Amino acid sequence: MYRILLIALTLTLMLLPIHANADSTKKSNSEQPSVLNENVHDEMKYSSAQFTKPEEANEKQMTQSPSFEGFDKAAENENLILYVNKESLALKIQDKQTKYVWNTGVDNPDNYRINKTWEEMIQSAITVEYADRKGKVRSESILTNNSKPKIEMTKNGFTAQVFMNQAKVRFQLNVELENDSLQVSIPKEKIEENKRTKLISIKIYPFLGSVNQNDVNGYMFLPDGSGALVRYEKSGKKADTPFVGSIFGKDESFKKTVKVNEKVYPVQQIKMPVFGAVHGVKQNAFLTVIEEGYTSGDIVAYPAGVSTDFNWISSQFHYRNEYYQPTSKSMNGINVYQEKANNFNITLRYMFLRDADADYVGMAKRYQKYLEEKDQLKKQDDKAQVRLEILGGEVKDGLIWDSVIPMTEISQIPQFTKELKKNDVDNMFVVYKGWSKGGLTGTLPSKFPIEKKLGNKDDVLDATAALKKDNIPLYFYTDYTKAYEGASGYSGSKDVAKKISSETISLLEGKEKVFYLSPLKSLEMARDDIKNYSKNGISNLAIDSTGFTLFSDYNKSSSSDRMKTIDTYNKLIHEFNKKMGNVALYEPNVYTWKQTNRYLDIPMYSSNYVFETDTVPFLQIVLKGYIPYFAPFSNFNANPSEDVLRMIEYGTYPSFLLTDQPSHLLKETPSNGVYTSEFNLWKDEIVEQYKMVEESLGQVEGATITAREIPKAGVVEVTYSNGKMIIVNYTDSPYSAHGTQVQALDFAVIERGE
Incomplete structure (x- = not known):
């Protein structure tokens, strides 16, 4: 004591x-x-991983002395030359314009601190994990047991037949040049397993672009939250574990049921199947797009000091997932791997960038172009605006029966918007949540009738018409993934998704147990609900969960792997777009982007892992000028002035969670975390934030981000395709540049020319 x-x-x-x-x-x-x-303090804060660091001034041009010994020329086009080592299938790719050579392995491996196993992996094209006849997990690379692939040259590259001698796995590797990129694939129909071993995972060219410690100035790019960089540094004690991120989140079908701890800051979900690396900022870079296999894929990054002295970033693909199989009613059990392998193709596209495009901004612009070419990203109307998310009713537990606390009646919505219009808030849209009978929490999947304490069909029609006169869209909040325990409208035995272990897929949100609906049931419900929406005057929807939740369903009557779930959810969203009005999605994954006209709750930070050195707005750069996107609620920001500046810097529009009644009424409800929401208290802040956003982002409506520079810690210059530059100064001192002085904690918009 x-x-x-x-x-x-x-x-x-x-x-x-x-x-x-x-x-x-x-x-x-x-x-x-x-x-x-x-x-x-400024220098320390704005050089932390929550911000982006300035690049080195007068960076030296990178020089190389590449060796092609042991490599044969396999293909050449107007941009690239491809070389292959026929024993290991290792590659060297030379940029014809810059002469820079990308290596999938390392030259002179004896000069580095790596053991034999790591050297075999580094120098090999493929490394597999497999379970032997005793169930023990082992790894094998092409060079481990002298696999001797059979290689055949093609017009644009080569095809190789590979047999892993110890794993007893046979597959085909295809490698081809295409314009500015290299495409690598393993067709699913060419994979053959032995009865005595089980293929678990595959890594393809994991060390492409790897860097020993800080031999090169640059970084690895991770699609973590808004985006994160891992700068090349000397090996140290900064991290002892790698980054392993499941693309589109972990599959709940293979996870143990656990209670969600809402007090723990969640890891950001990967929204895009991409990663990249830079060798010399604005000199050489590549961006990898995982075109096939992403539903069973991870992005993996090892900073120097984790296992080896190398920084390397790659992907890995799981043909079998490990899961917990209960063996008794007390939930005792064992960990086992899937008996049947997942069936998918792997296709990776490495897009090489040079000079001004060789940084994370260039990567984002290249990915934007790629998505547009693939018809996965379409231009939507993009105007500076504010989101008003209004809570209608919430449930309160009672001793005998529950009651609904009416926080905002439907008829009050136009009063809010008129008040803001008087104060020059010209562009806004409204999301109304908690409108179903029983309030916000506990009612899903049932959505009708409208909660009588909030209004009725006529009130909806009147509110919609009043807002329409002022050009304000009204969206109704809903969700086509979740079903609350005890709610009506579904069968707990037939309609709920199942894990591979035969358990139902469920989560605990606070005190509420939530099930995932089978995707096919969600589609069926959506089609049925369209008639009810129309009857009640509802045309626009804001859909939660469904745009970012991806899982397999082992329900025998409606089974679905993750790829099929994507197809089903896209059909569901398409039904609403086709037969109703617009659909806004919360935190949507890339495969739904072309079907949403607003992106809600876009991540504004990375997960801040200990090895991440910078946060960057990669996601925002990809989307800017195509889909308007909105920040999480400003009500709950710890540093409002700084967060508004970040919104302006990231091209993001503000959001507010609002109620008519004071938030203390929610204290004994599932929404007890809403500690401030009353419209009268937040009106002035809404007006102020809208004014700032209109003065800045209002000048770049519909434009894309073309450059982002950090001239000093805490100052950011963002250039747009219409010639405007927005300068954001987070620091406590004025900043002068380009003939303009930007005051402390302020921004300026200047003309730079197109």
């Missing part, structure tokens, strides 16, 4: 001078030590 008290006293004494400094700063800004401390 004495030691605890002593430690507490010591910490208190240590903190006292800090508070004293803070107080003295407020009293006198003329004291030089305080200003210096602020500058140091």
Whole structure:
């Protein structure tokens, strides 16, 4: 006890001078030590992983002395030359314009600290994991047991027949040049297994673009949240585990049921099947797009110091997933792998970038172009605006029966928007949630009738008409993935998705148990609901969960793998777009982007893993000018002034969660985390944020982001395709450049020319 008290006293004494400094700063800004401390604080904060660091000034041009010994020329086009080592299938790809050579392995491996197993993996095209006859998981690379692939040259590359001697797995590897890219694939029909072993996973060219420690200036790019960089650094103790991210999130069919801890900051879900690397900023880079196999894929990144001294980023594909199989009613069980292998093609496209395009901005622009070419991204109307998400009713538990707390009646919505219109908020849209009988929580999948405490069909028609006069779309919140335990409208035995272990797929959200509906049941419900929406005057929907939740369903009557779930959910969204009005989606994955006209709750940060060095707006750069996107609610921002600046920098529009009644009424409901929402309290802040967004993003409506520079820590310059540049100054000191002075914690828009 004495030691605890002593430690507490010591910490208190240590903190006292800090508070004293803070107080003295407020009293006198003329004291030089305080200003210096602020500058140091700024430098530390804006050089942290939550922001983007400035690049090195006057970076030297990279030089190479590549060796092609042991490699044969396989193909050449106007942009690239492809070389292959016929024993390992290792590649070297040369950019014909810059002469830079990308290597899938390393030259002179004896010069590095790697053991034999790692060297075999580094120098081989393929590494597999498999379970042997005893169930033990082992790995094997092409060079491990001298596989001796049979290679056949083609017009644009080669095809190789590979047999892994120990794993007893046979497959075909196709490698071809195509314009500025390299396409690598393994067809599913060419994979053959032995009865005594089971293929678990495959890595393809995992060390393409790998860098030993900080031998090269650059970074790896991860699609973590808005986007993250891992700069090349010397091996150290910064991280001891790699980044392993399941594309589109983990498949709930293979996870144990656990309670969601809402107090823990969640890891950001991967929305796009991409990754990349830069060798010399604005010199050489590549972006990899996983075109097939992404539903069974991970993105893997190893910083230097994790297993080896190399920084490397790749993908891996799971042909069998491990899962927990209960063997008793008490839920005791064992971990096992799937008996039947997942059936999918693997296709990777490596797109090589040079000069001004060789950074994360160039990667995002290239991916944007790729999505447009593949008809996965379409231009939507993009105007500076604000989202008003309004809570109607919420359920409150009672001793005998539950009741609904009416927070905002339907008829009050036009009153909110008229008040904002008077204050020059010209562009907005409304999402109305908690409108179903029983309130927001616990009613799904049932959606009708409308909760009588909030209004009726006529109120919906009147509110919609009033908003329409002012050009304000009204969306009704819903969800086609979740079903609450005890709710009506579904069968717990027939309509709920099942895990591979035969358990139902369920989550605990607070005290509420939520099931996932079988995707085919969700589609059936959606088609049935269209008539009811029409009867009640509802035309636009804001759909939660369905755009970002992806799982397999082992329900015997309606089974679905993740690829089929994507197809089913896209059909569901298409039904609403075709037969109703518009659909806005919350946090949608890339495969739904062309079907949404608004992206809600876009991530504004990365997950801040210990090895991540920068946060970047990769996702926003891809979407800007195509789909308007909206930040999470400003009500709950810890630093409102800084967060508004981040919205302006990222091209993001603000959002507010609002109610007519005070939020303390929600204290004993599932929405007890909403601690401030009353419209009268937030009206002025909505007006202020809209004004800032209109003055900045209103000048780049429909334009795309073409460049993003960090001239100094805490200052960002974003250039748009219409010639405008937005300068954001997060620091406590004015910033001058381009003939303009930007005040502290402020922004400026200047003309740079198209």
